[in-house]
Amino acid sequence: MKLPRAFALVLMIGLLSTHGWAQQNSDDGSIHVWPVHGNVYLLVGAGSNITLSVGKDGVLMVDSGQAQMSDKVIAAIQEFTRQRDPNGPALPVRYIINTSVDADHTGGNQKIAESSLFKPLEGGEMIIAHDNVLAGMADAPEKAKPTHTYETEQYKLNRFFNGEGVQVIHMPAAHTDGDSIVWFRFSDVISTGDLFTDSYPIIDLEKGGSIQGLLEALNRIIDLVFPEFRVQGGTMLIPGHGRISDLTDLAYYRDMVTIVRDRVQDMVKRGMTLDQVKAAKLTADFDPIYGKRPGFSDRFVEAVYRSLNQKH
Numbered sequence: 318m319k320l321p322r323a324f325a326l327v328l329m330i331g332l333l334s335t336h337g338w339a340q341q342n343s344d345d346g347s348i349h350v351w352p353v354h355g356n357v358y359l360l361v362g363a364g365s366n367i368t369l370s371v372g373k374d375g376v377l378m379v380d381s382g383q384a385q386m387s388d389k390v391i392a393a394i395q396e397f398t399r400q401r402d403p404n405g406p407a408l409p410v411r412y413i414i415n416t417s418v419d420a421d422h423t424g425g426n427q428k429i430a431e432s433s434l435f436k437p438l439e440g441g442e443m444i445i446a447h448d449n450v451l452a453g454m455a456d457a458p459e460k461a462k463p464t465h466t467y468e469t470e471q472y473k474l475n476r477f478f479n480g481e482g483v484q485v486i487h488m489p490a491a492h493t494d495g496d497s498i499v500w501f502r503f504s505d506v507i508s509t510g511d512l513f514t515d516s517y518p519i520i521d522l523e524k525g526g527s528i529q530g531l532l533e534a535l536n537r538i539i540d541l542v543f544p545e546f547r548v549q550g551g552t553m554l555i556p557g558h559g560r561i562s563d564l565t566d567l568a569y570y571r572d573m574v575t576i577v578r579d580r581v582q583d584m585v586k587r588g589m590t591l592d593q594v595k596a597a598k599l600t601a602d603f604d605p606i607y608g609k610r611p612g613f614s615d616r617f618v619e620a621v622y623r624s625l626n627q628k629h
């Protein structure tokens with residue numbers, strides 16, 4: 318679902334410096350904040366999508382963007398939360414939830430946690446992630462690491478925040494072994510992290526990802542999402558990268574992943590090598606939609622191939 322530009326609240330922070338952060342992302346260097354639904358906003362331009370819950374209790378962030386973007390992210394949150402009262406103070410950031418260990422999702426943790434904007438609630442959690450995210454950040458600076466982790470199937474924030482329950486659900490062995498989705502139960506928005514993006518998924522086998530786990534995760538998210546009748550809408554989804562989406566977008570993505578998996582599986586059964594599978598251009602019909610980032614198609618097919626071979 319695309320929000321019409323005129324309908325959206327846009328915040329632009331000009332590109333003041335060129336610290337080489339742009340190599341791997343197609344962002345234009347500006348931070349934009351878009352309303353999604355209820356308390357929830359999408360901050361784009363930080364390397365990965367950042368979800369914001371904004372309200373009387375302060376700000377909750379899902380993911381923190383790339384490290385190089387932290388100053389701009391902090392400035393954008395200050396600017397945005399002041400818009401309600403231009404002379405008032407910016408709203409404090411109370412929580413960060415990381416959807417995976419990836420540097421474009423956890424890179425801002427340290428700077429944001431060290432900034433004056435970060436004021437956790439008394440007795441509240443600070444940086445929340447699945448246990449495997451903390452395990453994967455062993456070498457990270459102390460301030461960047463999750464302070465509250467969970468090993469169970471799901472984790473509930475220890476209090477209502479901005480008038481709603483916030484539920485963190487682990488999706489095992491999908492993009493990595495530490496993926497979480499975050500469900501805002503009243504706003505009816507789900508942040509999916511990199512389980513769902515605007516490109517072919519990255520299945521990081523070294524970090525415990527698998528094609529089967531990814532498909533299970535996509536199907537579980539689909540189970541949580543309600544459609545609007547015959548039009549765009551319903552439960553809103555914030556992918557790890559790319560635009561605000563709904564059930565139709567997610568179902569199409571799940572179908573694409575399933576179809577590519579089936580094609581690769583067929584060639585695996587016929588004993589084809591990885592080179593033969595790659596040469597068959599199995600994603601050609603989906604490339605105009607999901608193949609815009611260089612190398613993503615080959616990397617996806619290779620990961621599916623290796624993941625399927627791991628199982629046998």
Ligand SMILES: [Zn+2]
Nearest residue numbers: 365421511557
């Ligand atoms: Zn990402």
